Amino acid sequence: MKHFIVGPVEMYECTKNVLGKGYTYFRTEEYGNLVKNCLEKLSEYLGNSTPNSLIYLASSGTGAMEAVIDNCMTKSDKALVIKGGTFGKRFCELLNYYDIPFESIDLEWNETLTKEHFNKFENKGFNTLFVNIDETQTGQLYDINIISDFCKRNNMYLVVDAISSFLADEYDMDKYGIDATIISSQKGLCISAGMALISFSKRFLNKIYSNPLPRTKYFNFRDYLKEIERGQTPYTPPVTTMYELDAILNYIEQSGGKNKWIKNVADKCMYFRERATSLGFKIPQYPKSNTLTPVYFDDVDASEIVKILRDKYEIYVNPCGGNLANRLLRVSHIGNTTIEDIDDLLEKMSKIYTELKSRELIYDRK
């Protein structure tokens, strides 16, 4: 069985069975120190120099997206969302749910975000921008320079869902003036699902403290921010995933650090794209994250390829939801996969594609 899905991904040996190696009750100073070390390292990876500004929740990524809106936004804010797929749409649904005024920049699935898209939103009173920097549905990586410049020009907060981009693409909160970053455990960090993390800028922390209380009690950020100073959480944290985080961060450091790790993902990604193209597969041209490659089909059903890979070869790639299900499949490059695994996948994809195409030709002749 091999997983080329975006998450949970193939795990590394060092993160398997972490509790079997021994663990501490989470209310101890020892556990708190482990947490503080992990979060400091992650803050460094995120390029955020504000101390004690990274919290973690027992939740998947969407829980953190929702909690950010509930804790950080009020009805007197005005948000702008980049909506280029299902994850952009999710921000819109959440803002809608909490009655936060917003507008969105709507992109077709294969439309590249450009500077021009922002023109009509200049000086219109928007104060917070929400973006999924890698829109995982299509794999488009938006240009952080364009987004960051727009936010600075308009004096806006910038909230980034980097869930599927973190540790696959370059990232730097201080450099781009990013005010909140949402990440989660099961993607680039390559550990189990169930932990979401949010990192804040100083000025966004101030906004949280001056906002009215959120509707949620369980995810009230003030409680998390207070506890995190000693590496604690208000309620039982996802302890197992925290031990996995500690293990993977040590492994990343031993393997040469963050930049080397990102380069390894980028190398696998480039290898896949070159080989796939030379085999005749079509890859959309918009700028893409290193996390995944969308492969486009106009002559066979993409979802059929996903299904045969799974049923016949036990290889899992991501289908593409919604209106793109028959046209796109997505291959992830994060997780413990090798060049040999990619060769194997491509060989099988080619075989299935050829078979499906000859079937289609027979249908056409009838």
Ligand SMILES: *Cc1c(COP(=O)(O)O)cnc(C)c1O
């Ligand atoms: C995976 C992902 C999420 C979170 O999805 P969950 O199912 O809640 O973990 C959010 N945003 C993006 C861009 C993602 O790729």
